[in-house]
Amino acid sequence: MNLVLQTLHALWKSWLGAIAFYTVLPIPPNLSLSFQKVSRLAPTIGLLIGGILWLLDTILVRLDLPPLTCSATLVVLWILLTGGLHLDGAMDSADGLAVMDPNRRLEVMADSRTGAFGVMAAVAIVILKTVTLSDLSLSRGWAILLAAAWGRWGQQMAIACYPYLKPTGKGAFHKAALPSPWACIPSLIGLLAIHASWSVLVPGAAIISSMAFCAGGAIACIVGYWFKGKLGGHTGDTYGAVVEITETLFLMSFILIEATITSQFNS
Numbered sequence: 001m002n003l004v005l006q007t008l009h010a011l012w013k014s015w016l017g018a019i020a021f022y023t024v025l026p027i028p029p030n031l032s033l034s035f036q037k038v039s040r041l042a043p044t045i046g047l048l049i050g051g052i053l054w055l056l057d058t059i060l061v062r063l064d065l066p067p068l069t070c071s072a073t074l075v076v077l078w079i080l081l082t083g084g085l086h087l088d089g090a091m092d093s094a095d096g097l098a099v100m101d102p103n104r105r106l107e108v109m110a111d112s113r114t115g116a117f118g119v120m121a122a123v124a125i126v127i128l129k130t131v132t133l134s135d136l137s138l139s140r141g142w143a144i145l146l147a148a149a150w151g152r153w154g155q156q157m158a159i160a161c162y163p164y165l166k167p168t169g170k171g172a173f174h175k176a177a178l179p180s181p182w183a184c185i186p187s188l189i190g191l192l193a194i195h196a197s198w199s200v201l202v203p204g205a206a207i208i209s210s211m212a213f214c215a216g217g218a219i220a221c222i223v224g225y226w227f228k229g230k231l232g233g234h235t236g237d238t239y240g241a242v243v244e245i246t247e248t249l250f251l252m253s254f255i256l257i258e259a260t261i262t263s264q265f266n267s
Helices: 002-022 038-062 067-082 085-097 102-110 116-135 140-161 172-177 181-201 206-231 236-266
Strands: none
Touching: 002 038, 038 067, 038 140, 038 172, 038 181, 067 085, 067 116, 085 102, 085 116, 085 206, 085 236, 102 206, 116 140, 116 236, 140 172, 140 181, 140 206, 140 236, 181 206, 206 236
C-alpha cells in the first residue's frame, strides 16, 4: 500500500510540474513539484489545454460571435495558455533553418533576438490555425482537443527517437525521461482511447475518428523526422516547433477529412 501511495504521490508531483512547465495555469505555491519526468505527461497537458479551449470555444460560439472572430480569439488564448512557449521555439527554429551554413544553425537558434523568418513562421502558424478553425464544421471541439494532444505526442517522439544536440539546456532532462520510443507507447494508447471514446460517444463519428487517429500519428512522426533531417537531431526549440507544426497540420488534415466524408455522403 505504501508503494502505491508513493507512486501516486510521485505522479501527482510530476503532473503539477508538467502543468507549471508547459502552461501558465496557476499552481498553489505550497505544493511540491517535480520536473524530471514532465515530458512523459506532455500529451495529458495537451488534453488539459485542449479541454479548456473546447470549453472556451463553446462559450464564444454561444455568444454568437462570427466564426472567424471566434477562431482568432481561440488561437490567441491557445498561445496565452502556454505562455508562447512552443511558438517561441517555432520562431527560433525558423530563424535557425533559414541560415545556409548548417554549422551556424544552432548558434542562431540560441540567439534571443527574433529574425524575419521567425516572425513569418509565427504569422503563418497563427493564420493557418485561425482560418482552419473557422472552416471546421464537423467535430470542431474534438479537433481542438486532439490537436493539442497529438502535438505533444509528436514532441515525445522527437525526444525519444532522436539525439539532443546541446550538452546542456532545458530539453536535456526530457531525453533522460524518454530514452526510447517505447516510452511513448502509453501516451499513444491513451490517444487511441480518446479516439475510441469519440467514436462511441458521437454517433457516426467512427470513420472521422479513425482517419484522424491515422493522420495525427503520421503527422506527429513526420514533423519530428523532418527536423532531424535538417539538424541531425533536436533542441528545446525544435521540440516546441514540433508541437506547433503538428497542431497546425492536424487541424488542416481535419479539413481534408471533412471534405472526404462530405463527398462520400453526397455521392
